[in-house]
Amino acid sequence: MSTTILASSRIAVLGYGSQGRAHAQNLRDSGLDVVVGLRKNGPSWQKAKAEGFAVAEPAEAVKGADLVAVLVPDMVQPALYEQAIAPNLKPNGALLFAHGFNIHFKQIAPRADIDVIMVAPKGPGALVRTEYERGRGVPDIWAVHQDVSDHAEDKALAYADGIGGARAMLIKTTFKEETETDLFGEQAVLCGGASSLVQAGFETLVEAGYQPEIAYYEVFHELKLIVDLFYEGGIAKMLKYVSETAQYGDFVSGPRVIDAGVKARMKDVLTDIQNGTFARNWTAEYKAGLPNYNKFKQADLDHPLEQVGAKLRARMTWLQGDAPVAAAPQKKQAVG
Numbered sequence: 001m002s003t004t005i006l007a008s009s010r011i012a013v014l015g016y017g018s019q020g021r022a023h024a025q026n027l028r029d030s031g032l033d034v035v036v037g038l039r040k041n042g043p044s045w046q047k048a049k050a051e052g053f054a055v056a057e058p059a060e061a062v063k064g065a066d067l068v069a070v071l072v073p074d075m076v077q078p079a080l081y082e083q084a085i086a087p088n089l090k091p092n093g094a095l096l097f098a099h100g101f102n103i104h105f106k107q108i109a110p111r112a113d114i115d116v117i118m119v120a121p122k123g124p125g126a127l128v129r130t131e132y133e134r135g136r137g138v139p140d141i142w143a144v145h146q147d148v149s150d151h152a153e154d155k156a157l158a159y160a161d162g163i164g165g166a167r168a169m170l171i172k173t174t175f176k177e178e179t180e181t182d183l184f185g186e187q188a189v190l191c192g193g194a195s196s197l198v199q200a201g202f203e204t205l206v207e208a209g210y211q212p213e214i215a216y217y218e219v220f221h222e223l224k225l226i227v228d229l230f231y232e233g234g235i236a237k238m239l240k241y242v243s244e245t246a247q248y249g250d251f252v253s254g255p256r257v258i259d260a261g262v263k264a265r266m267k268d269v270l271t272d273i274q275n276g277t278f279a280r281n282w283t284a285e286y287k288a289g290l291p292n293y294n295k296f297k298q299a300d301l302d303h304p305l306e307q308v309g310a311k312l313r314a315r316m317t318w319l320q321g322d323a324p325v326a327a328a329p330q331k332k333q334a335v336g
Contacts, residue, residue, distance in 0.1 A: 002158065002161060003030055003031070003032060003158045003159075003161050003162045004158065005151060005154045005155060005158045006032055006066075006067065006155065006158045006159065006162065007031070007032070009032070009033065009065075009066035009067055010033045010034075010035060010064055010065045010066055010067075011027055011032055011033065011034050011035070011065060011066070011067045011068075011069060011159075012034075012035050012036075012037050012058075012061040012062055012064070012065035012067070012068045012069065013027070013034060013035070013036050013037065013069045013071060014036075014037040014038075014058050014061065014062075014068060014069065014070050014071060014072055014080065014084075014085075015037075015038070015044075015070070015071035015072035016036055016038055016044035016047065016048045017044070017071070017072075017125070018124055018125030018126065019071045019098055019121070019124075019125040019128070020036070020044075020069075020071035020072075020125070021044075021048075021051075021125060021129070022121075022125035022126070022128040022129040022132075022163070023069060023071060023098075023125075023128070023163050024036055024048070024053060025051070025129060025132075026128065026129065026132045026162060026163040026164050027159075027162045027163060028052075028053070029132070030161070030162040030163075030164075032162050034053065034054075035053070035054045035055070035056055035061045035064065035065065036048045036053045036054070036055050036056075036061065037055075037056060037057065037058040037060075037061030037062065037068075037084070038055055038056075038057070038058070039057065039058075040057050057084075058080060058083075058084035058085075059083070059084040059087070059088050062084055062085050062088040062089050063088045065089070065090075065093065066090070066093055066094065067093065067094040067095075067096060067155060067159065068085060068089055068093065068094070068095050068096065069096045069097075069098075069159070070085070070095065070096065070097050070098075071098055074099065074101045074102060075282075075283070075286045077097075077102045077107070077108060078102060078107045078108050081102075081108045081110075086111060089111070089114055091113040091114065091148075092113065092114065092115070092148055092149045093114050093115070094114065094115040094116075094117055094149070094152065094155045095110055095114050095115065095116050095117070096117050096118065096119060096155075096156070096159060097116075097117075097118045097120075098118065098119065098120045098121070099118075099120060099178070099179065099182060100118055100143070100145075100174075100175035100176070100178045100179035100182075101179050101183075101279070103116060103118075103145055103175050104175045104176055104179040104180075105179070105276060105279040105283075107279075107283065110145075110146060112146075112148070113148055114146070114148060115144070115146060115147055115148050115149050115151070115152035115155060116144075116145040116146035116152075117142070117143065117144050117145065117152050117153075117155060117156040117159075118141075118142060118143040118144075118145070118156070118173075118175060118178065119140050119141075119142045119156055119159050119160045119163070119165065120140060120141050120142070120178060120182075121138045121139070121140050121163065121165060122138060122139045122140065122141065123138040123139075128163060128164065131164060131168075132163065132164035135167070136164070136167055136168065137163075137164030137165050137166065137167030137168040138164065138165060138168055139165060139168045139169035139170070139171065140160045140163070140165030140166075140168075140169075140170050140171075141170075141171045141172075141173045141178060142156045142157065142160055142165075142170060142171070142172060142173070143156070143172065143173045143174050143175050143177075143178060144156060145174075145175050157170065180270070180273050180274055183273045183278060184266075184269060184270050184273055187269055187273075187278075188266045188269050188270070194223075195300065198219050198220045198223065198305065199303055199305055201215075201218075201219035201220075202215045202216065202219050202220065202304070202305045203304075205218065205219065206304070212304060212308040213308060213312060215308075216305065216308045216309055216312055217312075220305060220309065221309075221312070226238055226242075229241055229242075
């Protein structure tokens with residue numbers, strides 16, 4: 001794997017959030033020419049300049065680029081494409097995404113004379129950067145949607161190499177597969193599924209008369225311990241490190257909670273993703289000013305699980321990093 005095909009190219013990274021910053025820094029450290037495209041004097045403009053990047057407004061950054069990496073939020077991308085990218089990206093240039101949403105659901109109709117590719121690290125930006133600095137990398141998935149130059153695949157692989165993904169693993173996919181599986185994972189398991197599961201568990205214990213603090217620790221706090229075991233060694237490692245009692249409870253009670261009905265409803269979620277219902281609803285919600293989104297988000301923030309958790313986390317000094325530890329009170333205080 002090599003970045004050779006991009007060696008004499010200029011790469012415009014649009015966005016300097018978690019992924020944008022990591023990609024820009026890794027590409028630069030791989031010897032590639034990078035300009036960062038941002039709104040002038042926006043919150044990230046001075047940060048990117050202070051970290052040594054050439055910074056320009058998006059349209060100007062695109063004009064001089066051979067490859068444009070679109071690393072801004074999904075709902076911002078269509079307007080950015082129309083206003084800054086489409087009028088300025090050179091023929092045979094490459095348009096790169098880290099998520100296929102807008103191409104797959106046709107929110108962006110790319111020009112016919114450019115390559116359209118994807119490189120999606122399977123980890124947050126901070127990890128993409130720290131693993132690169134350690135001489136390692138985060139696995140990337142990649143895809144080609146449109147190949148005009150006959151080198152789109154080479155460009156995608158070179159970009160993945162530039163951000164460190166080739167050091168770990170590269171998996172070929174399609175925009176369709178990446179988009180639909182990513183949305184499903186977020187909704188059914190990682191965000192929607194997990195948060196709803198712990199809220200229901202918390203409510204079940206509190207409604208049965210148990211202390212909210214105990215419920216928080218049992219169904220929420222300790223989840224990290226299990227997820228870490230999953231992450232490090234799969235279900236096999238989790239079973240190795242929990243008690244036999246916990247294992248037996250897993251075997252007999254897990255299927256009672258996550259039963260065939262749950263799987264059937266997961267299939268309904270997937271169907272809504274596949275047929276475009278979710279994309280249409282989310283796009284309409286964004287255009288309407290996010291009324292339901294804001295209501296749903298506030299309901300999560302107001303849930304008793306969060307209220308109890310905030311008090312408990314404030315006493316978990318290991319979560320405070322290097323913050324100074326407050327003087328101990330004269331008397332031990334009860335939680336509440």
